[in-house]
Amino acid sequence: MERFLKYSSHLGGIINPGSMDIYVAKLFASRYIFILCGLVATLQMLDLLSESDNILAGEGAVYTDLWRYVTLRTPTLLSLFSPFVALLSAIMCLAGLNVHSEIIIMKTAGWSAFRIITPMIMVSLLIGALHFVFTETVTIGAKAELRNWKENKYATDLPPAPDTVYDTWVNDGNNLIKAESASRNGSILLLDKVTQYIRDKDLRITSLIKADFAVYRDGKWTMFEVREFDIRTLKVTPMENLVWETGILPERFIALALKPDQVNLQRLRTAITQLKKEGHNTAGFETMLYQKFVSPLSTLLMPLLAGLAAFGLHRGGGLFARIALTGAMGFGYFVINNLFVALGQYGAVPPLVGAWLPFLLFFLTGLSFILLTEE
Numbered sequence: 001m002e003r004f005l006k007y008s009s010h011l012g013g014i015i016n017p018g019s020m021d022i023y024v025a026k027l028f029a030s031r032y033i034f035i036l037c038g039l040v041a042t043l044q045m046l047d048l049l050s051e052s053d054n055i056l057a058g059e060g061a062v063y064t065d066l067w068r069y070v071t072l073r074t075p076t077l078l079s080l081f082s083p084f085v086a087l088l089s090a091i092m093c094l095a096g097l098n099v100h101s102e103i104i105i106m107k108t109a110g111w112s113a114f115r116i117i118t119p120m121i122m123v124s125l126l127i128g129a130l131h132f133v134f135t136e137t138v139t140i141g142a143k144a145e146l147r148n149w150k151e152n153k154y155a156t157d158l159p160p161a162p163d164t165v166y167d168t169w170v171n172d173g174n175n176l177i178k179a180e181s182a183s184r185n186g187s188i189l190l191l192d193k194v195t196q197y198i199r200d201k202d203l204r205i206t207s208l209i210k211a212d213f214a215v216y217r218d219g220k221w222t223m224f225e226v227r228e229f230d231i232r233t234l235k236v237t238p239m240e241n242l243v244w245e246t247g248i249l250p251e252r253f254i255a256l257a258l259k260p261d262q263v264n265l266q267r268l269r270t271a272i273t274q275l276k277k278e279g280h281n282t283a284g285f286e287t288m289l290y291q292k293f294v295s296p297l298s299t300l301l302m303p304l305l306a307g308l309a310a311f312g313l314h315r316g317g318g319l320f321a322r323i324a325l326t327g328a329m330g331f332g333y334f335v336i337n338n339l340f341v342a343l344g345q346y347g348a349v350p351p352l353v354g355a356w357l358p359f360l361l362f363f364l365t366g367l368s369f370i371l372l373t374e375e
Contacts, residue, residue, distance in 0.1 A: 020119075024097070024116070024119040028119070032086060035089055048073075061154060062156075065154065069154075072142045075138045087305065087327070090305070090306035103311070124299045124302060189215070189254065194213065205231060207228060209226065209228050212224055225241075227239065252274060260284070272285045290356060291341055308329070340357055
């Protein structure tokens with residue numbers, strides 16, 4: 001009770017609202033920082049122990065590469081576990097207020113359940129905003145760099161990772177273009193095993209032009225080891241290296257190479273627009289686009305879900321049972337959210353539904369419980 005009195009003043013039984021808002025916000029924020037640092041440090045240590053042999057086995061590896069791995073891996077862990085840590089922090093904060101009878105004092109002073117958790121919601125909003133900015137500016141770059149480093153067996157002095165896509169199709173007027181793979185490094189794009197399906201105005205294939213590879217450089221395309229197959233005569237004609245007269249830009253091939261969790265919001269939107277023009281299914285990209293907003297906003301759910309640990313204890317008893325139930329609800333949210341994201345990516349549900357439905361359902365669940373405690 002002494003810690004409560006430090007942040008409240010009783011004048012005729014009335015609590016100083018400003019002092020109590022700061023008090024509750026500090027409790028929540030301090031627990032969030034403490035748990036996040038402890039959890040990430042523990043997970044990072046375990047992860048580093050499992051990967052250290054592979055890192056040091058890389059070509060030209062030195063011990064400082066271990067620290068490089070930590071700096072690249074930590075942003076992902078921070079972004080991934082931030083909402084879950086907010087849930088644990090909210091449970092600890094509200095359960096602690098309940099145990100010390102501070103919830104009862106606030107309610108006696110006329111504070112509603114919503115009023116009590118308002119400071120936590122405001123802190124959660126700040127955490128969510130920082131989460132979004134941190135993910136868009138730091139995490140996506142670190143994740144892409146770590147992926148490239150890991151794919152190259154932790155070799156040192158690697159060049160920037162090229163964007164790569166496999167089995168891509170592009171329209172070129174009436175014609176169809178297929179490439180087994182497309183890789184971009186800087187301004188140069190390399191297509192491997194290129195096939196052009198030449199079609200007439202009725203979209204019937206008249207011939208095929210195959211090339212071992214094609215290169216886009218200095219604003220023009222060049223095809224190498226070219227062969228033409230005429231369907232009507234069944235004749236194969238070897239050709240020299242061919243300048244490919246086409247208006248296809250490299251971005252049209254490489255759009256599919258993007259990893260949604262490794263590119264920023266604007267680049268993902270551009271890729272979705274480009275892929276839609278080509279007639280590709282963009283359900284997976286659109287779901288992850290919405291998820292870029294849902295994931296930070298998930299932090300706002302946690303004070304609502306954690307209300308079970310604070311309100312109703314004086315009636316129902318069983319603090320530990322209520323904490324366990326609150327934790328199960330929070331864990332259930334993450335499980336169901338991941339399930340619906342997968343459904344959205346595979347087109348089983350619309351992307352908007354796959355990304356937002358779990359958030360809305362659990363938001364209404366938490367809101368309903370808070371309203372019931374006010375009855």
